[in-house]
Amino acid sequence: MFKLFSKDFWDVTARLILRNKIIILVAIIISTYLLSTQWDNMRFSNTEANLLPDDHFVNVIYKNFLDKFGEEGNLIVLGVKDSSLFTVDKLNAWNKLSDEFKNFDEVETVVSIKDLQKLVKDSKNEKFNLEPFIKDSITSVPQIEKLQEELFHKYPFYDNFLFNKETKTVRSALYLKKEIVNTPARKNFVLNILEKRVEEFERENNLEVRVSGMPYIRTLNSQVIINEINWFVIAALLVTSIIFFFFFRSFRATFISLVVVCIGVMWTLGIIGLFEYEITVLTALIPPLIIVIGIPNCIFLINKYQHEVKLHGNKVKSLQRVITKIGNATLMTNVTTASGFATFILTESTLLKEFGIVASLSILAIFILCLLIIPIIYTFLPHPKDRHLEHLNKRWIGGFVNWMEWMVKQRRIAIYATSVLLLTISFIGIYQIRISGSLIEDMPKEASFFKDIRFFEEEFNGIMPLEFMVDTKRKKGVMKLSTLKRMNELEELINETPELSKPISVVSLVKYSKQAYYNGNPKYYQLPTSQENSFILSYAKNSSSNVDLLNNFVDSTGQYARITTFMKDVGTDKMERIEENLQNKINKVFPKERYDVTMTGKALVFQKGTKYLVKNLAISLSLAIFLISLFMAYMFRSGRMIIVSLIPNLLPLLVTAGLMGYLGVPIKPSTILVFSIAFGISVDDTIHFLAKYRQELQANQWKIKVSVYGALRETGVSMFYTSIVLFFGFSVFTISSFGGTVALGALVSATLLFAMLSNLLLLPSLLLSLERSIANKEVLRKPAINIIPEEDEKEDDFKK
Numbered sequence: 001m002f003k004l005f006s007k008d009f010w011d012v013t014a015r016l017i018l019r020n021k022i023i024i025l026v027a028i029i030i031s032t033y034l035l036s037t038q039w040d041n042m043r044f045s046n047t048e049a050n051l052l053p054d055d056h057f058v059n060v061i062y063k064n065f066l067d068k069f070g071e072e073g074n075l076i077v078l079g080v081k082d083s084s085l086f087t088v089d090k091l092n093a094w095n096k097l098s099d100e101f102k103n104f105d106e107v108e109t110v111v112s113i114k115d116l117q118k119l120v121k122d123s124k125n126e127k128f129n130l131e132p133f134i135k136d137s138i139t140s141v142p143q144i145e146k147l148q149e150e151l152f153h154k155y156p157f158y159d160n161f162l163f164n165k166e167t168k169t170v171r172s173a174l175y176l177k178k179e180i181v182n183t184p185a186r187k188n189f190v191l192n193i194l195e196k197r198v199e200e201f202e203r204e205n206n207l208e209v210r211v212s213g214m215p216y217i218r219t220l221n222s223q224v225i226i227n228e229i230n231w232f233v234i235a236a237l238l239v240t241s242i243i244f245f246f247f248f249r250s251f252r253a254t255f256i257s258l259v260v261v262c263i264g265v266m267w268t269l270g271i272i273g274l275f276e277y278e279i280t281v282l283t284a285l286i287p288p289l290i291i292v293i294g295i296p297n298c299i300f301l302i303n304k305y306q307h308e309v310k311l312h313g314n315k316v317k318s319l320q321r322v323i324t325k326i327g328n329a330t331l332m333t334n335v336t337t338a339s340g341f342a343t344f345i346l347t348e349s350t351l352l353k354e355f356g357i358v359a360s361l362s363i364l365a366i367f368i369l370c371l372l373i374i375p376i377i378y379t380f381l382p383h384p385k386d387r388h389l390e391h392l393n394k395r396w397i398g399g400f401v402n403w404m405e406w407m408v409k410q411r412r413i414a415i416y417a418t419s420v421l422l423l424t425i426s427f428i429g430i431y432q433i434r435i436s437g438s439l440i441e442d443m444p445k446e447a448s449f450f451k452d453i454r455f456f457e458e459e460f461n462g463i464m465p466l467e468f469m470v471d472t473k474r475k476k477g478v479m480k481l482s483t484l485k486r487m488n489e490l491e492e493l494i495n496e497t498p499e500l501s502k503p504i505s506v507v508s509l510v511k512y513s514k515q516a517y518y519n520g521n522p523k524y525y526q527l528p529t530s531q532e533n534s535f536i537l538s539y540a541k542n543s544s545s546n547v548d549l550l551n552n553f554v555d556s557t558g559q560y561a562r563i564t565t566f567m568k569d570v571g572t573d574k575m576e577r578i579e580e581n582l583q584n585k586i587n588k589v590f591p592k593e594r595y596d597v598t599m600t601g602k603a604l605v606f607q608k609g610t611k612y613l614v615k616n617l618a619i620s621l622s623l624a625i626f627l628i629s630l631f632m633a634y635m636f637r638s639g640r641m642i643i644v645s646l647i648p649n650l651l652p653l654l655v656t657a658g659l660m661g662y663l664g665v666p667i668k669p670s671t672i673l674v675f676s677i678a679f680g681i682s683v684d685d686t687i688h689f690l691a692k693y694r695q696e697l698q699a700n701q702w703k704i705k706v707s708v709y710g711a712l713r714e715t716g717v718s719m720f721y722t723s724i725v726l727f728f729g730f731s732v733f734t735i736s737s738f739g740g741t742v743a744l745g746a747l748v749s750a751t752l753l754f755a756m757l758s759n760l761l762l763l764p765s766l767l768l769s770l771e772r773s774i775a776n777k778e779v780l781r782k783p784a785i786n787i788i789p790e791e792d793e794k795e796d797d798f799k800k
Contacts, residue, residue, distance in 0.1 A: 014323035014375075018316070019215035019528040021376040028372065035270025042273045047333055050222065051609025058608045059246030060230040062600045065469050068560050069552070070178040073214035073465060073602055074108070076190075078198065079171035079456060081470035082207050083168045086148070086168070089207050095726040097201050098172040106180050106189040112172040114182075116151070116158055119516035120540070128516055128539050140648035148800040156525045157512040160460060170461045176215055179437070181721030182327045190219040212463045214602065220449045228736055229284045234267060235732045236288035243725050248302065252381065255296035260373050261291045264366040271365070273356050281442070282355040282668070290362050290445065293337060293681070296722035297370040299324055303718060305378060315383055319375045327371065329691060333684035334367035339627045340680015343620045349613060355673075373456050401716040404760050405709055412765045419651060419762055433657065435572045435614055436666035440464075444737030453759055457568045464603040471596040476558035481533050486589045487563060488527055493585045495564050497578055501566040506553040513540055567603055569712040575607050585737075609731075613672050624676045625650075628683050644770065645686045649679055654752035656747055665747070670740025680756030681726060681748075685719045689759055693767065716760055 017024060057643045078098075084090060098112030098518050108289075117130040133147055151158055152165040180186055194216070198209050231521035237258060245254045265287045272283060304326050308318035341363065386579075407415065444452050456463045468490065472483055484507055491503045511525050513536050518524040528536050553562050570578070579599065586597045588724030629642050654676050665671060692715045730752065732746025 010327045012323040014320045014764050032266055038270045038273030040274045043278055048774040052612055058657050061598045062605050065600045068555050069562050074176045074178050074181045076174040076213035076216045077171050079210040080207055086144050088138050101174055108177045119512055123515050154522050157508055160750050164459050186215050190216055210455045212456045213451045218511050223283050224444055225281055232288040236291040238734055239653050239728050247721055253302050256377055260369055261294040262292050264290045264369055267365045268362040271361055277354045285357050290366050294366040295725050297330055299721050302376045322375055332687050335365055336628050336683050337680045338363040340624045340676045343623045343676050347616045401713050405712055407761055408764045414766050417759050423654050426654045429658030429661030432661035434666045436668040440569050442738050444742035462566040462568040464567050466565050466567045466601040469598050470561040472559055478554050478558050478561040489589045499568045499570050503563050503565040505563040519583040548746055614667055621675050624679050648758040649683050650756050654750045655754050656751040665743050671743050678748050678751035685759040689715050708767050712764050727754045
């Protein structure tokens with residue numbers, strides 16, 4: 001029997017791999033094929049990312065709202081801001097465009113200027129009738145002028161709904177069927193019908209049409225994500241392969257590495273399909289991540305193989321030693337990296353949980369593929385030529401290692417002073433970090449749909465719905481005048497809030513009814529008195545058309561009412577102040593014993609989700625530190641070594657957090673990932689360095705200084721290579737059009753660069769300064785896991 005991860009374990013593993021290479025290759029091919037059959041199960045997300053647990057009270061409130069009134073995000077708006085629209089031909093063409101959309105199965109209702117109707121009093125039959133502003137089509141300019149006069153000045157019910165009377169901006173509203181909003185049918189309608197028809201209209205009428213609304217934004221945003229996956233994978237392959245070739249100067253080694261990581265990407269996509277997860281803005285990052293993380297594994301294995309071949313010339317022994325000597329090191333580094341991602345599994349957010357599961361499994365999969373494929377492929381290839389080994393003697397990299405050694409020897413105080421200075425500056429920056437719960441902040445700023453969002457924010461105060469649900473706790477309680485007055489008070493505050501649009505509710509309809517009762521006089525656009533209310537209600541009850549207008553604002557029992565407003569994209573702090581003001585008003589106006597009023601909507605749910613994730617950030621990062629500390633404790637059996645190893649890896653995280661504060665990069669779902677990912681990867685360098693340090697201690701009779709410098713020279717090159725690959729690999733994400741993805745790539749790259757310097761300068765300096773405290777022979781002599789196995793034979797015997 002052999003102890004797990006002992007030298008015997010890896011000896012047996014090496015024999016199994018090299019003696020069963022055909023069987024293993026066939027197994028990999030079959031596994032890759034089987035996983036590729038799962039690709040059909042992958043689906044792109046048709047809903048917004050829900051960052052909160054399903055049972056969170058905010059989600060419960062939102063679901064309760066949807067149960068009463070159905071999907072709220074089913075509105076698509078088309079807008080035009082052009083004075084030439086108010087001509088006979090163009091206004092008719094605009095109305096015709098809106099009418100065309102009524103013929104599609106995906107569309108529930110279309111409301112354009114042509115669909116607007118006057119509520120007219122019928123005194124003879126004591127009811128209200130609806131009469132269109134435009135009966136058939138526009139025939140003359142005076143007709144247009146009359147229409148403008150009526151809409152802009154006489155009927156405030158429609159103000160800021162389909163037009164902005166100040167800027168003369170006009171829009172049409174398309175309400176999709178609620179049952180298709182979160183299905184692929186929405187994508188088909190938006191991309192293949194809506195966009196094409198709008199482009200035709202723009203071309204025929206020389207007008208620029210703005211399009212927005214949550215279904216439209218979600219569709220185009222998802223399409224950008226889909227397109228970027230391919231670019232990320234191609235860019236990651238290109239960048240890492242160029243850097244790999246620059247280091248090794250071997251097409252063969254570069255091609256082998258690319259084959260391995262491409263299979264790793266195929267396995268990743270297969271894992272996503274196997275679990276039937278959605279492709280989201282986070283899971284879309286995993287395929288290129290696997291390339292970036294997989295290439296350093298290839299560097300370690302191929303570099304070791306070429307080093308062994310150069311040492312003794314025996315190809316078989318070299319491949320065996322690649323597995324036995326690098327197996328533990330690459331296993332431990334991949335496990336710690338996977339642990340950084342796996343901490344997200346323990347969050348209650350489905351989005352992060354899926355990301356953590358796929359990423360951690362994919363990292364372990366790429367480790368297995370590297371360990372199996374690279375040694376096996378090299379058994380079929382001829383002995384490396386001398387030119388393939390030239391990179392092992394590069395003078396410039398030796399100069400870099402010499403500089404590090406000189407810094408640790410001669411400038412240790414400067415290293416500590418710089419570290420303390422960076423730490424101090426970073427803490428100041430950390431206090432400047434803000435939290436962002438914006439639903440659109442990460443969206444591509446140059447995309448036309450993002451510019452359209454800003455257009456509708458400016459013209460109509462936003463397109464992101466904010467909903468209020470009023471539970472009167474009794475049937476038909478909504479139409480009580482006391483309830484309507486309370487709702488009106490809340491709406492007045494909404495109207496006074498610059499970041500919110502004019503609210504839409506049954507209150508506006510009742511005001512419009514009173515105006516109609518007084519023959520359309522706009523000064524009577526207000527809530528009726530108790531006496532007027534009875535007359536107006538009797539007219540309303542006789543008007544069958546009125547029922548249709550009430551459907552979206554009052555439930556069938558008359559117990560629940562809905563107030564809808566739209567909000568601008570505001571920061572979390574401002575949103576919280578608005579929410580607090582509104583809640584104070586609700587508490588004051590609606591007695592809790594008689595009413596239950598809740599505030600919800602997609603924008604609010606997302607903002608609450610961001611706050612929830614920030615709270616989980618500390619838990620996730622603490623868990624990553626704890627797990628990796630356990631690995632360190634198990635490997636080195638030394639509490640002091642754990643502390644020494646954590647300091648160089650925590651410092652870069654603090655520096656990055658400080659940078660975020662100074663640069664104005666907020667904490668949001670995308671940037672929250674930075675810390676756990678970077679910590680899980682950066683600690684790999686620490687493991688390699690400390691493992692080599694322990695080996696050098698044994699070889700040099702526990703002489704601290706000699707061992708530290710020996711470990712620095714030995715591991716400095718590989719740490720530099722892998723850090724450069726990781727730096728440029730993660731930099732690939734900066735080509736994204738999503739602000740959050742760009743920030744993620746830049747911040748992880750910067751953190752890993754700081755981590756490399758910290759591990760090569762600060763870590764050896766700490767070991768030298770604390771040599772008497774941590775150089776415990778009994779602890780370091782027999783670690784639980786022998787990361788770098790002892791030599792079987794003296795390497796000098798193989799040197800010829």
